[in-house]
Amino acid sequence: MSSKAIVVRDLIKRFPLRRQWAEMVRGPFRQEWTTVLDGVNLEIEQGKVFGLLGPNGAGKTTLLKILSTLLLPSEGQAFVNGYDVVSSSHRARQAVGYCLDSERSFYYRLSGIENLAFFAALNNLDSRSATSRIAEVLNILDLNGAADVPFMTYSKGMQQKLGLARALLTDPAVLLLDEPTKSLDPGAAAGWRRFLRETLVGKMGKTILLVTHSLEEARECCDQTAVIGQGRISFQGRWPEVDEFVRSHVFPGCSSAGVA
């Protein structure tokens, strides 16, 4: 088993451009593409938090979707726990817990526990292991009190927590977190960051790829941070070099506590 939890080599992702009716008539078989990831290289150590920082449309979520096997890369390779996300997609998916950025990824009329039981079955947990694992993750995330309440009544913070609870169901080695604190108030976000460092990494030994817009989050949580822009990794390093790079190259004039 490789000591690297995630390896990305020369990864390129292109999406077809949506065409107007007139263009389709003029050239029905012509297809133009836009490059969203343009030769991305990354290596992430096991048991570390790796931040991916960048403006909207930089390609952060696309990279996460490729690592979670939702998207196919156009060129290059990506490995999770040593498994190729294309040729060994099933194994790669077993190693990953993907915490989506969408609060709509649950069934609104089902309770938290009914949602988790459904996703546990889809993740091949038998009913006995599912019951104990659901109780465990609800306990870890302090959601016991809301377990039987319909998801539609959850606050944003609780929705985010349930998203993470789902990602933890299979006890994956790698967690992909897409802006987990984006809808949280500052107090709840600070609690999240502590939980991420102390529990998920400190106690559970998870490797985390954290997509964020927040320099503060990158500073508090990440062992390493990469800055991505226009599909390329423009900088990779530790704090405070990341902060200096972002403020001088990406968002000149932005304070370190500000949101990138």
Place this chain on the structure above:
Amino acid sequence: MKKILAFLKRDFLIEVSYRFSFVFQLASVFLSVASYYFLARFIGRSFVPGLEPYGGDYFAFVLVGVALHEYLATSLDAFSRSIRESQVAGTLEALLSTQTSLPTIVFSSAAYPFLWTTFSVVLYFTLGIGVFGVPLAHGNWAGATLILMLAIVVFSGLGILSASFVMVFKRGSPLAWLLGGLSWLLGGVLYPVTVLPEWLQFVSLLLPITYAIEGMRAALLQAAPWSQLWQSLGPLLLFALVVLPLSLASFHYATRRTRITGTLAHY
């Protein structure tokens, strides 16, 4: 099986959470049967030569036609609707991030609609035989079951083809529209295909529902022997051999294409 049960439980819990809708769905089954019964009573007063080969009872005739059409409508709708609803609700990516393949997700998502249709059809027949006295009890039920299963396989193949279209183009599957409309018009649901003009009778031979309904009526209304049922089973088998591989290949293509284009969760 465990995954199918998980989907059934999910859909059942969601359905019963909309309490009035669930009750109305149940009530509509009774209303449908009753309306066909009164239509049959009205027609029953006059002699209809076209019904003679089917025993002359229009209620029994239409009950079989409507039951088969329910399965066709469910097949054409359930697979594509499962994808469309997951896209719109935002749950599709969460489903695909699990260790369950997309074909399993789509098949399992259709389990509840099929179960509901089966429940409705059983209720149609129970009411028909028990309350309205339809003479079906002495039919060739084994033959009817085989025809039904084969018909469901063919209809599901068509439904998966339709789902492939929805996956790529998101809305408005022309296949579901065309097949649904033509089958209702030409498949012999409410009247025998012999009442159609000759050229339309030829078109009806291209529709799987025509053979399914004809075979089912022969089995249930005439207690036809297996040798006679092969006239329906044969073409249905042929349809299954063509439609099923085609639909699975098209679904595989559609899935791969949306993973390349990044439009899996678009709607």
